[in-house]
Amino acid sequence: MTPSATLPVTTRQATPTDAALLASLAATTFRDTFGPDNTPENMVAYMSSAFGADIQAAELGDPRVTVYLAEVSGEVAGYAMLREGPAPASVGEANAVEIARLYAATRMIGAGVGATLMRRCLDEAAARGRRAVWLGVWERNPRAIAFYRRWAFEDVGSTTFDLGRDRQADRVMMRRVSGGSEGA
Structure with a gap:
């Protein structure tokens, strides 16, 4: 499939029955995004600790x-993960x-998948009464x-x-959420 602005993007909340699907999607999008810039050994080490079906089932639960x-x-065509927990100072x-994660399948970059997922995350954060969202990005x-x-x-x-075995530097980014105690 190639990106097209005419195709609607829908979202749904994943359930534990989606664990195998999510594991495959997460591994593929991570490998496509970061594989060219990292060693195969480091990619395999990280991916085996982060994206198996059992790991995804535990996260979904x-x-x-x-x-x-x-x-x-x-x-x-993509996925996003919101995770509750303390934010960096x-x-x-x-x-x-x-x-925690926001990825579109490579073939869908530019088709509105990322934007649809971001809007869903921001809407959910606002519905939870959160004042901000944050993320780490390489x-x-x-x-x-x-x-x-x-x-x-x-x-x-x-x-x-x-x-x-590669310690990498990530930027921490944040934004205010509309609908919380403070606007965006």
Whole structure:
């Protein structure tokens, strides 16, 4: 499938029965996004610890985690994960939720999948009464950073991310949420 602005993107909340589907989608999108810039050894080490069906089932069963699947013409095209938990101090807002993952299938980049997932995450954060959302993004991923900036995210700090044996630098970005105690 190729991107097309005429195809509607729908979302639904994933359930534990989606664990195998999510594991495959998560591994594929992660490999497509980061594989070219990392060693195969580090990719395998990270992916085996993060994206198996059992791991996804546990995440889907965690009450602090909400996963949304995006679909185009009945085909899964991306996903996003919201995760409750403490935000880094640099976020400066205790009433925040993390967008832990947001990925579109490579063939669907530019088709509105990412935008639809972002809107769903922001709407959910507002419905939960959150005042902000935050995320970590690899400093060497300019496409993602530009996407988040278009959504009014600001760079507020840094953190690290261990990809296998490679400790990488991530930027921490956040934005205010409309509908919370403060507007966007």
